[in-house]
Amino acid sequence: MNTWFKNNFNSTKFRVTTTIITLLLLLLVGVAVAQTLKTNVPVITPKDDLTEQIEKSPDFSLTIEQDEDAPMKILEAKVKEISLSDYEKLTSEKSELQKIISVPQVKMVNVSDKTITGVSLLIDDKEAEIGKGIYLREQNIKPGETFNVSRAGFVRPEQITSVNDAGNISSINKNPMKNSAFWLPFPDNNRLKVRTFVEFSDGTKWFNREK
Secondary structure (H helix, E strand, O other): OOHHHHHHHHHHHHHHHHHHHHHHHHHHHHHHHHHHHHHHHHOOOOOHHHHHHHHHOOEEEOOEEEOOOOOEEEEEEEEEEEEEHHHHHHOOOOOOOEEEEEEEEEEEEOOOOOOOEEEEEEEEEOOOOOOEEEEEEOOEEOOOOEEOOOOHOOOOOOHHHEEEOOEEEEEEEOHHHHOHHHHHHOHHHHHOOEEEEEEEEOOOOOOOOOO
């Protein structure tokens, strides 16, 4: 049998056969590895058409209300506007308004000589006596530094998760636009103003004076 193996090992047919078998085995191993890698790569869910359409739509600026001595200057506060039908498609909630605007995307700069550790933003309609705010603590905004607040920042983590009876997160909505907290339920967008309050690293605070 050893003689047969030796004679056949030297034959071209035997070498071709073993080469094919080796390639097939390598191919099978490669497919198995590829499948393993594929399952470990996170899948990024593409944005739906409506979300992309809103993101590409024009921005509208809110009126900025701030004192001349404001330590944190608001440079811009931009919002998106959508129709009632789009709002209902996104949030599955009803509204009496025909036009809905988003919470703002805000750009600010620290013009003081102190480090700012807390920032409050308030969007309000004083005539209607309604408002919406956000407080961002544990910041470290040095003098001269800019600070941006995204629209998604107005939606708290607990507002985009669903928790089952066992206390475990059962689902996560990664699109903040689908949460009503992303939108402002105010009747007159022209009356909306945005202002800020800040807290410094030394514990002192600054408040925008009422106008």
